[in-house]
Amino acid sequence: MSHSFSSYLEHFGLHQRPFSLTPDPEFLFWSDAARGAYAMLQYGLATRSPITLLTGEIGAGKTVLLQHFIEEAEDDDALSIALVTNTRPNTRDILQWLLPELTKSDLSEEGKFLKVQEFLIQEYNEGRRVLLVIDEAQNLSPEALEELRMLTNINLGKEEVLQLFLIGQPELRDHVRRPDLVQFAQRVAANYHLPYMKPETVAHYIAHRLKIAGGRSSIFSKQAAMLVYEATGGVPRLINQLCDMSLTYAFAQNEAVVKRATVQSVLDDGIFFAPVQRA
Structure with missing residues (x-):
């Protein structure tokens, strides 16, 4: 991808990265x-x-x-x-x-x-x-x-x-x-x-962080959010990592919404590394 990493901010109307891996109390999600x-x-x-x-x-x-x-x-x-x-x-x-x-x-x-x-x-x-x-x-x-x-x-x-x-x-x-x-x-x-998040909580979590960062809560489709849950097991740190990559992919493809296919592309390319979760 030839686009710079942070360029998706303007594309999606965000004033900061919504899925930074650094813990930030501003983004605390009250599940x-x-x-x-x-x-x-x-x-x-x-x-x-x-x-x-x-x-x-x-x-x-x-x-x-x-x-x-x-x-x-x-x-x-x-x-x-x-x-x-x-x-x-x-x-x-x-x-x-x-x-x-x-x-x-x-x-x-x-x-x-x-x-x-x-x-x-x-x-x-x-x-x-x-x-x-x-x-x-x-x-x-x-x-x-x-x-x-x-x-x-x-x-x-x-x-x-x-x-x-x-x-x-x-x-x-x-x-x-x-x-x-x-x-x-x-x-x-x-x-x-x-505990880790449940599927419906993951969707709310993604929407919450997008909103705090100044964007639309609907940037991720419901189907995309479900795949994020399936790939991460509901672990906030992994959710952030996969969502950040998915925003970059959607921007590179000039998409206004992150679709399930976008998230799947990230997974198919093998750049998202998810450790095996405990039972």
């Missing part, structure tokens, strides 16, 4: 599942749940939902939020996530724990509670999860001074159910699993 997950996060925060779990398959939309939640929560002056997004297997850097200055400290593990306890109590005395949000939490080792549980034991009377939000792939739930983590599991007071 029933997204509303349920968001309500659970709000419930966990409001009830001061020690540990809240949000799980979902890769590309199911956890990150954009979390970004929106944090943007809203940051308006609360009585809340201090620490966000961790670079977890690695067997990580033991839990304490310095809450107090970065501990990276330069030569204190013992016990000394660092006491420092964190002092910090949490100080935040509480100043009218703030602390929320530690860990994305990709399925990468945490059992030792790290146990260390997190010990942190949630720091409280003043009946008041929780630290809450945990753990966001991750489905195996996070399996980790938490391990026999040696029964005490951790008992502290999980709120949890939600974000």
